[in-house]
Amino acid sequence: EIVMTQSPATVSVSPGKKVTLSCRASQRLARDLAWYQQQPGQAPRLLIYGASTRATGVPARFSGSGFETEFTLTISSLQSEDFAVYFCQQYNSWPLTFGQGTRVEIE
């Protein structure tokens, strides 16, 4: 199975600042990668698929990039509702696998 590794585990950022999260795959994925946001006590919410396509209703401050084994999620100007945990997921091959998550907390 493909192992997904996210970094950092936790990042502290001030509101209004930019943050970039990383996700690395153990095998090449082309662009078969999705990003999710999870608020406490809630289910994950799809943000990005195809490495860079925003899901319906996702604000433009969220952007994804990357190819094959290195991917990033950037939030250009953090809003209060963006402080959450973010997961990447590969869908190049089954079983689908997720990264362990990056927590974005208020500095």
Added chain:
Amino acid sequence: QVHLQESGPGLVKSSETLSLTCTVSGGFISSYYWSWIRQSPGKGLEWIGYINNSGSTDYNPSLKSRVTMSVDTSKNQFSLKLTSVTAADTAVYFCASGGGPYVEWITPWGQGTLVTVSS
């Protein structure tokens, strides 16, 4: 807009079978692939498997020997059975749309249901 809701016992005894059902509203179960995913502090998010309306399935090899998924199109529901559970199966279980061929990303998700395995 598709909405999913998990239901089933929140407490299962060790060595017994975990059974959950997902009810789909706002859409037809015949239209997509449907997944079960679980989340625990120790293992993070783990994809369990998918099923479609015709009963075609694919399971995570790590759980394949213990998992069965089924679908009831007349009720717009799909179900999960996990046999011989242990404490390691304690997790929040989510049902969701996607995770199968053609739409491999997962959206939307149900709210999740906590299942605790007791000894």
